[in-house]
Amino acid sequence: MAEKNELHLPDLIQQVVGAIEELKGTYGSFQPHESLRKSQSDASSVLKELTDRLENNFPYFHPHYAAQMLKAPHPVAVAAYLATMMLNPNNHSIDASPATTEMERDVLKQMAAMFEYPEEFLGHLTWSGTTANLEALWIARELEPTKRIAHSADAHYTHSRMSEVLGTTNVSIPTEADGRMSLDALEKELQTGSIGTVVATLGTTGLGAVDPLADIIALARQYGARVHVDTAYGGFFTLIAANHLSPETARHFTALKDADSIVVDPHKHGLQPYGSGAVFFKDLSIGKFYKHDSPYTYFISDDLHFGEIQLECSRAGASAAAIWATLKLFPLTEAGLGSVLIPTRNAAASWHEHLLSSEVLMPYQKPELDIITYLPRATSMSQLDHVSHEILIQAGQGPKADQIHLATYVVQEDQLKQRGINLTHDTKDARILRSVLMKPEHEALVPTLHSKVEALATRLLS
Numbered sequence: 486m487a488e489k490n491e492l493h494l495p496d497l498i499q500q501v502v503g504a505i506e507e508l509k510g511t512y513g514s515f516q517p518h519e520s521l522r523k524s525q526s527d528a529s530s531v532l533k534e535l536t537d538r539l540e541n542n543f544p545y546f547h548p549h550y551a552a553q554m555l556k557a558p559h560p561v562a563v564a565a566y567l568a569t570m571m572l573n574p575n576n577h578s579i580d581a582s583p584a585t586t587e588m589e590r591d592v593l594k595q596m597a598a599m600f601e602y603p604e605e606f607l608g609h610l611t612w613s614g615t616t617a618n619l620e621a622l623w624i625a626r627e628l629e630p631t632k633r634i635a636h637s638a639d640a641h642y643t644h645s646r647m648s649e650v651l652g653t654t655n656v657s658i659p660t661e662a663d664g665r666m667s668l669d670a671l672e673k674e675l676q677t678g679s680i681g682t683v684v685a686t687l688g689t690t691g692l693g694a695v696d697p698l699a700d701i702i703a704l705a706r707q708y709g710a711r712v713h714v715d716t717a718y719g720g721f722f723t724l725i726a727a728n729h730l731s732p733e734t735a736r737h738f739t740a741l742k743d744a745d746s747i748v749v750d751p752h753k754h755g756l757q758p759y760g761s762g763a764v765f766f767k768d769l770s771i772g773k774f775y776k777h778d779s780p781y782t783y784f785i786s787d788d789l790h791f792g793e794i795q796l797e798c799s800r801a802g803a804s805a806a807a808i809w810a811t812l813k814l815f816p817l818t819e820a821g822l823g824s825v826l827i828p829t830r831n832a833a834a835s836w837h838e839h840l841l842s843s844e845v846l847m848p849y850q851k852p853e854l855d856i857i858t859y860l861p862r863a864t865s866m867s868q869l870d871h872v873s874h875e876i877l878i879q880a881g882q883g884p885k886a887d888q889i890h891l892a893t894y895v896v897q898e899d900q901l902k903q904r905g906i907n908l909t910h911d912t913k914d915a916r917i918l919r920s921v922l923m924k925p926e927h928e929a930l931v932p933t934l935h936s937k938v939e940a941l942a943t944r945l946l947s
């Protein structure tokens with residue numbers, strides 16, 4: 486049994502499943518069709534096999550997993566999702582989801598307010614950051630069909646893929662030594678007059694770098710270009726920017742309110758299960774691009790249905806419910822969800838300090854958010870690649886409770902040089918190490934993580 490008043494997922498699940506079964510009962514009971522009937526023991530043994538097979542996973546939920554952007558959703562999100570999924574509302578239309586459409590409007594308002602967006606905006610949840618960005622790029626193309634889309638070389642790979650899907654031309658802007666988009670290079674492209682929309686990334690997926698949005702917006706306006714912000718990963722750091730990020734980084738988060746569109750993923754730093762993305766547009770008139778008619782959609786109520794302003798058709802009402810419940814416990818304030826993010830940021834800053842004073846490890850660059858990149862002090866690119874990979878493999882071996890899971894990141898010689906790291910250039914590129922410290926528990930674990938990696942590096946470099 487859980488301690489009194491301590492959150493206990495099995496109890497929450499029992500509560501919601503019981504309540505939804507009771508709710509269903511109020512419509513009068515019926516027998517499921519015989520085609521659907523299976524024995525409890527058969528279903529149970531399938532599920533036993535499922536949970537056994539799930540052992541074949543990395544421990545994404547555990548702070549020893551300090552690798553990719555993966556973590557478990559909050560228990561309240563799990564219970565809310567499950568409860569809602571049992572009814573399976575579809576946030577495509579109000580008639581298919583009266584309760585969860587209202588919840589979605591509510592959470593969108595809260596997120597828009599977090600970005601200091603105007604009260605009147607157009608936006609909705611999506612299945613993912615990729616679909617949310619696709620939608621923003623689609624609107625960019627509809628508004629400026631003959632122009633190009635510019636994003637940094639470190640933008641998420643799906644931007645160039647989505648440009649292919651949309652048939653637009655995109656241009657990749659080089660980054661500076663801090664991983665941020667180069668303003669000089671951007672201005673050169675803007676001067677050609679061929680850029681319709683600039684995509685700024687606040688929190689790049691690889692390095693967690695924050696593009697200089699305030700300056701990008703000023704430049705783009707000067708040349709008549711729009712600005713879309715992909716803050717799928719970093720968006721919720723807005724909550725702690727003023728007091729816990731560098732003033733320069735905070736300045737760019739403040740500029741979000743001036744962007745033409747914004748994407749954020751609640752399934753990254755919003756404690757949600759997949760798939761949960763969101764897109765926001767400031768200009769209400771873009772609603773005209775969504776006009777569609779079909780004989781089978783059923784918009785009975787006159788209110789705006791999400792299906793009228795989104796690319797996707799069906800979408801889980803359960804996602805909206807899960808965010809809604811989560812934000813009740815973790816409001817979008819520094820003291821609310823921000824309190825989950827502060828320790829992740831602290832973890833990155835403190836591991837960075839350890840790396841600076843290490844004799845065998847060094848930082849690749851200073852972290853802006855909670856993603857750190859670091860490397861063994863090798864003498865050649867081939868040694869760097871080999872030792873990084875071996876650290877990753879060996880840290881993940883041994884008894885389960887001792888394993889530490891890291892990720893690698895591929896860098897080119899010029900990117901190392903840009904950061905003052907000069908190695909014998911005997912291979913084209915090399916892997917370094919990368920850790921996304923996105924769990925608040927990482928803060929307390931940094932000394933353990935660092936000393937384990939340091940011990941491995943010491944042995945492998947000698």
Ligand SMILES: *Cc1c(COP(=O)(O)O)cnc(C)c1O
Pocket residue numbers: 612613614615616618641643686688689690715716717718750762
């Ligand atoms: C994760 C991520 C995406 C893609 O989002 P998905 O939800 O994985 O589809 C896009 N941009 C950035 C910056 C991301 O971190």
